[in-house]
Amino acid sequence: MMTQTYQYEEAEAFLSKLRELLQSGISQEQLELQLPYHLPEVEQLLELRPGPLRFFALTGGLSGFLGGLGLCIYTALSWPLITGGKPIVSLPPFLIIAYLLAVLFGSLASFAGFLLLARLPKRDNLLEPSDFGNHFVIVVKGEGQ
Amino acid sequence: MDQLAAREKLEQDVLKGLRRPGKWYLLGLAFCTLLFVNALVLWGYQASQGLGVAGIMHPVGWGVYIANFVFWVGIAHSGTLISAVLYLFRARFRTSFNRTAEAMTIFALMVAGMFPLIHLGRVEIFYYLLPYPNQRNLWPNFRSPLVWDVFAITTYLIVSLVFFYVGTLPDLAIVRRRMTGVRARIYSFFSLGWTGSLGQWKQYSRLYLLLAAFATPLVASVHSIVSWDFAVSILPGWHTTIFAPYFVAGAIFSGTAMVIILMVPLRRTLQLQPYISIDHFEAIAKILLFTSLIISYAYLVEYGLAFYGHNQVEMELFRYRALGHYSVLFWLMIICNSLVPLTLFIKRLRRNLAYLFVVALLVNLGMWIERFILIVTSLARDFDPYAWGTYTPSWVEIGITFGSFGLFFMLILLFVKTVPVLSMSELKERL
Amino acid sequence: MKQDGPALLIAAGGGLAIALLALSPIGGGLGSMLVVLCFWIALAQGGIAVAATCDLVNARWIASVKPRLLALTPLLLLLTILFLLLWPELQHYPWNGMGGRYLNTDFFMGRNLVALLLTYAAALAYVSAALRGTAQRQKAAVIYLFLFVICQSLVAFDWVMSLEYPWYSSMFGIYFFIESLYAGLAVAGLLFWWRLRTADREQGQVREHFRDLATLIFGFSILWGGLFFAQYVVIWYGNLPEETGFIVRRTSSSTYLQMAWLFLGCNFLIPFLGLLSARVKNSPALVGAISLVILVGLLIERLLYILPVLAISPLTALAQFSLLGLAFVVALRHRSATGDRAEEL
Structure with a gap:
């Protein structure tokens, strides 16, 4: 055929x-x-x-959350200075950073996953x-x- | 008309906007650029002379700059709201506004992001706010709301950029097809070689849904975080739990007004009447009305509870806001934000674009005043009568404020001539 | 409304029993009654508010459960009548006898009664417009929602917050009416589960509607989490003694602390994590279970507000709670003459 x-x-x-x-x-x-x-x-x-795109989002979001929380806790402990009468590891504010990074990494990972799965950018099609x-x-x- | 012809006509109609600009466009662009350049000069002057040239002085250490910051972040809000939230709710009128609104978000965030830097005494070390490994082993203080802001604004800007860009991909391919020469090359580059195959559309629709799902809570959280710059302090008038939802509603309110301000003239000059119906404006006017009611509710609750708790300092602050030095501004704010929008209960007025445009202008005026009042009065009248004072912006601050509007509208004007202002691929679904 | 007879009878009987319990010497007085009222009014008003909101924004998913949600209206009257029983008990409020201009028993009773009655009247008007499907229904929905917000704000500020006078949190009103909408969605979740429990009927449309609701509950779990956090973080960060007391009293002793974690889990963590999965979102049984968890969380939260301030006699509270629950189910099961037709739409 x-x-x-x-x-x-x-x-x-x-x-x-x-x-x-x-x-x-x-x-x-x-x-x-x-x-x-x-x-x-x-x-x-x-x-x-x-399709697998949502797993990109999930992985990105989760790693952003844990990474953000980790970054805050690690940096706070590496110079344990009390400011504003708050505990060194103050979870409420750290959750904000973790949440924001979850959204950021989740979106970026989704975008990266999209480019990968949709095979973009397409070189042949860029030129002609x-x-x-x-x-x-x-x-x-x-x-x- | 058959489908194909309708699609072709849609493309031609929308892409008419990308044609060579006219005299009035260039004049407008020149004027906006002039305002912006003037602001840059003033900023340079401030940098060389020190922050003393601004009116901020003890006890009011946060003045017009911070009010501008909050105002522009607020403007940035409706873009993603209209785009992402209405996408999730499958609201049809979204397609009339989403592209412009998203662009508005990005530009307003850029403008907003400048203000904390302008407000910094030594702007050249702004990068101290970012967490980067350094020899001194110093990290930003993640317990500080100002650092939350850095993360919130950056995240919001990046996610909005991705959302905007992904949304334009299929349209950029259309522009590429309809252009020739160098311009076609440029659009081709940015369209990433999009062909519209099923595989691409499949991933595209999934990505768009995911991004909308990420962006929606982000919208709410960003302005909540901005509100906590104030609310986590203990100043009267600032330290109150309603701030987060109140700020979010206020942001959507002013942002929606800005969308109306942009879309009414755009619809007329680009002759987009067939695609943006009055019904769509009515829908967006309802959002304006709804958010106005929420912030009026918040005003009421704030005032009521200040007197409910019998806290002397709170009571004095709220008395001062309504009857003190800034009382004229206060009542102007009430008129613009709470009373004028009430007229939108009348259907005929909701559907009158000229009227809607005027209301939107007043709302944005009111919302700018609201930020000013909120920030300045609390600082001017806190606990200790010995430390009371007043604040008047200096001409440097005023010039920079006008410059921010110049920058914003300059960017919008450039956007109109480079990117299709309506999402053609989405409109085609409805033809 | 021809078949109203038995339902009204049962509701009246239930109401009478609750009233007798409340007034009897073994009655727990203000505490028990307040918990029960706070909980059920969130469900009843919230259910109708969800329907009204959907009418207003032309959401299609509501069609499958709307008549049922609207059937909750008679409960608003019942709850208003039961609210009257609080009158003799108001002396337990800490502001009693202080001669406040806002917080005094007469004004308290007056404004709340007016709000409750107006909300009920607005609900009646809205329901009749909605069941007839007239163009008036959007206007009626706006009026109902307006009163709903006022009424739930009064529940928040008057019924609950003033128990802790002079403590206040300005977000309480918003928090309560969002929570009430959340509860209304959870009720809708249970109704969907009830409709979809049999797989034999052709219910493609209902299934589609159900998926929309599941997504909406997921969204509301995030909204709820955000609001809770927004209130908590401001109080936590401000760290003022007159403000943190409210939280400290509810987290520093053993049972209360567990309750606090429990309602946080029920209202946010379980719905959020559970509904992340597409499979859960597609299962009426699981979404029904999550809806139930949300309602349990709401109850625990209301208990936690009131328990540290007022004594509650467990038996009375349980009896009153069950009787109102019964009235709730009777109202839901009750098919009004027009309801059936609307369900087909």
Whole structure:
């Protein structure tokens, strides 16, 4: 089977073709889709799983939290000077720093995970942009290609 | 109209904004830049002469600079609110404002971040605030709210930048497609070679949700932390537990007003009427009204409880705020923040953009005054009558304050000509 | 409202029993009654407030549980009547007899009664508009929410905070009405669990609504945690003797300290950590369990506010609590004539 390309102007036509292809036994690996905007229905059709991105967020957030708490406690203990009548290891303020770093590292890790999983930046496409514009495109790759 | 043509038209309409600027745009830009340069000169003057050229003096050690800081952090708030929170709640009117609001967040944070530095006597050693390993084995004092601020503002700026950038990725690819030459190259570079494949969209939508989930509690916490700069001290008028939610509501209030101030003229000059409907403005006006009610509630509670506890110092401070040296400003604040927004209960006024614009201006005036009153009166009238005093900003402080507005609007003007002001890929979902 | 008969009867009977208990010599007096009222009013007013808020912002998820939440309205009247029973007991408040302009028994009783009755009236107006689905319902929702905030603020400042006079915390009002909304969401969580316990019916829509609610409870756990922290850190940092006393009394002796950790765990740690997982968010049973934990946490918190100040007789409190719980369940189970139709929407 040759590689076939279908182009659609309307989302509905695109979705029904996709449905048809999936029913005819085309596997997901053979399909390449291009969309002008995010269509949640496609994910439902292909029954995509949540994917690993959330674990990037979780790992980043957790390490930020522990790292922030660790940083505060370590630095406070390395020069144990009482200020403002507060205990050396004052958890309430340290929790603020830990929380902020959890958010920071969590977001940055998610962003890094996104770049990794979406394979961005794409070098070929930076130099010679290929673009299907506002069309919905289905590319069905032939066997063995 | 068929879908494809509608999408094409949307792109053309939005990208019209990126065309060569006109005479009025350049004039406006020049004016804003002038204000900013003037502020830089004044800052240089202050750096060479010392902080004495500012009006801050014992007992009022925090003056207009800190009020500006709180004001701009407040402005920065609605950007992420509109973008992230409304995304999580799947509110449709978000798409009309989110791009501009996010940009507003970033610029306002940049402006806000300058003020603690301006307020520093020796600005060249500001990096002492950052935790870095050094020979003296010295670390910042993490028990100090001023260090929390450093972390909060930095985190907020970075997360907002990431959120903004990720949101623009698909749009930058569109701009790239519609441009030629060097400009296409530049947009191509920043679009990271986005093609719009399913794999990219899948990760994109997940990332966007995660970032929104991170950003939402961050919005609330950042202004809470700013409020604790004041609330964890023991000064009358500052040390009160309601400060965190009150500041957050106030921040959203002023930020929403700023979004209205930016979007009403933008909608008109860029001819975006088909995409930003009056209904959307009405929705955002409701947020303005809602937050106004919250801060009015907070004013009431603060006042009520000051007298409830029969604490002499508290009672005197709150009497002074309403009837003392700054009473004119106080009542102006009440009118702008609590009374004028009440008119938005009337549907016809909510839907009148000119009126809404004026209300938004008054709200921002009121919120700036609120920060001024909050900061200055508590310092001017604390425990010991011997240490009472008043404060008037000097011309250096006033010039720098105007300069901050210059910088902000300069950045906004530059943004309008470089990035599409509406999220095209999201609007396409609704066509 | 044709089938109101039995429900009203049971509610009236329950109310009477509670009243008798409160007035009887074995009654624990102010303490027991206050704990019970503080708890149930958060649930009843909060449940309706959640529905009103959702109406206002056009949230779709509420459709699956709205008629049930609105059925809580008669409880507002019951609670108002029970509140009257506090009148003879007000001398236990520390400000009694000080001749304050704000804190004196008559004004205390007056303003709270007015607020409770107005809230009840607003709830009635809102419920009838909401069940008919008229355009008036958003206006009615705004009025109800406005009064809800005032009423919960009075619960916070008057009922609870003034027990510790002259201690005060300006966040108490906000804290209470957010907590009440949180409790309302938890009630909705339990209702979803009840609706979804059978898997045989076609309930795709309800499931979708349920997932939204689970996310909302997760969000509220963070909000609650933030508010709690915001109040705590200001008092902790200020470290003023007249302020920290409130916390010290509740954390320096054995049982109270455990209770404090327990309600922190129930209201924040368990819902937050639990609902981080997508699997938990998808399970009505688990979200139902978490909702129950939240309500338990709320009860412990209310106990902890009142226990160090007022004596509570455990048996009376338990009996009153259960009777009101019964009234609560009766109200929820009770299907009004219009309710059924609305449920289909």
